[in-house]
Amino acid sequence: MTSLPETAAPAAAKSSRFATVLRTPLGITTIFGVLMVLFMVIFGPIIWGAQSTVADFGQLSAPPGPGHPFGTDAGGRDVLARVMTAARLSVSMAMVATALGVCGGLLIGLLPVVVPRRGARFIVSATGIAIAFPSLLMIMVFSVAIGTGVQGAVLAIGFAMMPSFGRLAQTMSASVAGRDFVLAARILGVSKTRILLRHILPNVAEPLTVNASLAAGGSLIAFAGLSFLGLGVQAPDFDWGRLLNEGLEKIYVNPATALAPAAAVVFVGVVFTLLGETLSRGFGIEPLLSRRPRALQKIAAPKPEAVETAQEDTVLDVRGLRVAAPAGANWTHPVNNISFQIRRGEIVGLVGESGSGKSLTCMAVAALLEDPLDVSAESVRFDGSELTQDGKIPSRIRAAALRKQLGTRLALVFQDPSTSLNPALQVGKQVAEIGQLHEGLSAKEAQERAIERLGDVRIPEPKRRAKQYPYEFSGGMRQRAMIAMGLMGSPALIIADEPTTALDVTVQRGVLGLLKAVNKEENAAILLVSHDIAVVTGLCTRVLVMYRGSIVENVDVEDLIAGRAKHPYTQALLAAVPTMKAEKGEYFATIPEGTVFSTSVAEPIAEEVA
């Protein structure tokens, strides 16, 4: 909650934000709750005050009945009246103590900004030590020193709240103090005090208000606890804690004597929490909840026989693939109706700018996209098996045979090897897993094969390396391990999604060479995603060019190199590749901002959009 909104929202935006928040169920509940609490605090003692001390000796600890909705306590007094009357003392003590805690905390928190460095460090570490002790313990200490009673309790709880507010104000003022506008003010020679009052305080105020509201609930509960222990409010005064203390003894006779004050404490505690939540959303510290769009309408049922039987030598046959993503109340299509084929043993490049849908395409055909993304297609056939069901690719493939096929015949290599391996598991175990899952190997056999595969991808000392964790591997090694993982089965297709982007140029060559070798030795086809034309032309035989969710060109690498690409977007991409032959001082070719190409296949003219 210490994260601040990036820029302070203008007042108008803020008030409309609050208007939105107050219309949500949360906001409405909060308003209702706050009004209830205010009513109890203001009118509780006025309406029920007199009745709360009248003892009805004919009805001691009477159960609920006419005249006494919650019954009477051990002294024959009306429980409802006492609970309502106690509201004012209970809530106001909590408010006063919170105010004390906030003021003291602000002092502790903002002092480091103005005092010399040494003093500042002392204050910060003292706060750190104080915060290590639970507040209840601090309350105990203060109540020994100050004594029991209303005053003592308020001081004890107020003081005990100071360190945590101090810490909050410290972290927030430190983060504000490091921001550009404060640094600028400092360079301009504005005094520390002025910086504090003009720049830091307003920025700290909002999160502090939210936390004060939450803390008020906490301090209400602390008071209840203290009085319940008999260390807080003393007779003849009474708050909810003391009512609870008295009521607990009679819980067998009239449970309401204990349950009513308990419910009151919980109710007001919840209201304070809700108020904190509402404020937090209103200030923009926490995001407003957005609604999900309605379920996507089923696309027209696919024609099962329309797809001609895939050729024997096709490993991946994609027809009419579409990925839909919720955007506000509507759906967008980051991948829109694409079709392509990959033959066995072929290396195909998939290029395009970021956001063109390359990675989504890969994940979609690998059946790895999950809700809320929606993947539909006429047909996606991998290695002879149809992946779609009723025109959709489900986020979980259930059929065991198909899972085995995907697990062993489809390998995936991702962009960032440092995050793709599980940091908590040994590399060898991660590589071995496929063997255990799908090939019925024992843990030992799988481990042996994993070591063999790690050796195959040219990781030195595979036996020792297999027992290491990913953080002990270099980036290139990790990517080799990912490839080894794919080789545990007998892959027919390797989908490599920017496999070298996160790597050093020198390491890149090794990884690409390895992919090429795997392609040759295992006859595994490769779908290589890249935004680097040089990488693609060096490795692939054919290139798919993707733009705004569509495949706009399907071209042989030879034609591409020879300048026979047809689509203007492909030509623009090619022109944007810097060459060593360029003259000194020449600008790099770029695609001008605002240029929109056509997404239809290989059309000659680019439209200029203002």
Added chain:
Amino acid sequence: MSETKLREEATSPKSLAPKLGKSPWGGQWGAFLARRLGRLGISIVVLVTVSFLMIRLIPGDPVRNALGIMASQDVVEARREALGLNLPLWEQYLRFWQGLFTGNLGDSFTLQMPVTTVIGQRLPATLEIAFMALVFMLACAIPIGMIAAALTRGGRRRGLELGYTGVSGFIAVIPEFLIGVGLIYVFAVQFHLLPVAGRSGPDSYILPVLALSIGGIAGVSRIVRAEALTVLGQDYIRTARAKRMSSWRIYMRHALPNLLTSSLTIGGLVLGGLIAGTVLVEFIFSWPGLGMTIVASIKDKDFPLAQGVIIVYGLMVLLVTLIVDILLVLLDPRSALKEN
């Protein structure tokens, strides 16, 4: 402690942590221990000094205060002499430290025996319920948080998510002593199932442990859920899914180990509050532990006893924090050296 703060403390500093050398016993490890023990030392000095001053700062004469106005001046003087209250403050302070090192915390006014003896008798009961509550809390909160995360990740099952956050948020707001009252009402008053007071058979542990842990289960499971959502969004979970294993295996083998460190950190941070929570819970269930003792000693103005118990409570909290910190470094040498 608020939930967001907990989560922050449990997660944020780690990303800034420097990388450790290969062996956790290298130079950085030594520096970590030295720094950590140094802070423990300072905290102990602060704790002892505060509890020493606490009594000396009471307005008026603490002994007169304790014995009441009816006590004769001679008795008060004798008691003051026995407590060393007539000595200069610095000498009292030195004697206090000396007493601490020799295991002498003075005699209780009310119980007429050494404070250390009283603490020795009462401490085990408190530790028992605190430890059981912690184990129970983690054993429930981690699975609940993980299941909630698995079911509601990626914005699915909005209804369940709202229900879960609503109910767990509501329970987390209720303090342990009110949960205790509720438990008594349900299990003892309504159904006569469980004993409500004292420490006798195994069933007498159930209600105090439940009262101590239920709020924590709600609060901690929320944090575990948030953490699990982060873990489930990581690339290595996608790698695991690409291997086409069962969801169960993904959660247990690939997600859980990455959750344990942060969950333990949170558990450790909660434990301090849990120890403090024993005060109220013991009071409700007449549990013969330190919590009962401290409440009674403050009420009876038995200052030496209150002082001793506060020091013991403070030490427990400090030690628990230290143990959790060291455990974390052992579990995850990369990430736990977070200070500075």
